Amino acid sequence: MKRTNTSLPPVHPGEILRDRLLKPLNVSTAKLSKEIKFPKKEIDLVCEAKINITHDLALRLSVFFDTSLELWINLQKNYEEELDEKKLVSLRKEITPYTYKESREDSRHSLLAKKH
Numbered sequence: 001m002k003r004t005n006t007s008l009p010p011v012h013p014g015e016i017l018r019d020r021l022l023k024p025l026n027v028s029t030a031k032l033s034k035e036i037k038f039p040k041k042e043i044d045l046v047c048e049a050k051i052n053i054t055h056d057l058a059l060r061l062s063v064f065f066d067t068s069l070e071l072w073i074n075l076q077k078n079y080e081e082e083l084d085e086k087k088l089v090s091l092r093k094e095i096t097p098y099t100y101k102e103s104r105e106d107s108r109h110s111l112l113a114k115k116h
Contacts, residue, residue, distance in 0.1 A: 010082035012049035013075035021065060022047070036060035052076055 022032065029047060033040035038060055045051040053061070058072035 010079050012079055013053050013072065014046035014049050014051075016075060017053075017061070018047040032064070036064050052080070 021027070022029065029040055029043045032038075033043050036057075038057060042051065042057070046053055046057065053072055053076045055073070058069055058076070061067070061072050062069040
C-alpha cells in the first residue's frame with residue numbers, strides 16, 4: 001500500500017522490524033540472530049536502516065514471526081519504490097528525454113518489440 005503523504009520520508013522495513021516487533025516483543029537482535037540463524041551484524045544494520053532486507057532474511061523473518069513472506073518482500077519493495085519515485089522527480093529535471101524522428105508511439109513499439 002502506497003503512502004499518500006509523500007512529504008514524510010519512506011519508512012525502512014528495518015524500522016518496522018525494530019519498532020513494531022522486536023521492541024514490543026522484547027526480542028533482542030542477538031536473540032533473533034540466534035533463533036533464525038542469521039548474522040546479528042546484518043540484523044543490526046537492517047534495524048538501523050543501513051542495509052535492505054534480503055530475500056533470505058525475509059524468509060527467516062516470515063517463519064519466526066509467523067507472517068507471510070510477501071509481507072517482508074513488499075515492505076522492502078514499497079520502500080525502494082518510494083525512494084525511486086523521489087529520485088525520478090530529480091532525474092526528470094536533469095535528463096532530457098530522447099526525441100525520436102518517427103512518431104513517439106511507433107518508435108517505442110519498434111524499440112521494445114522482440115526480435116525473432
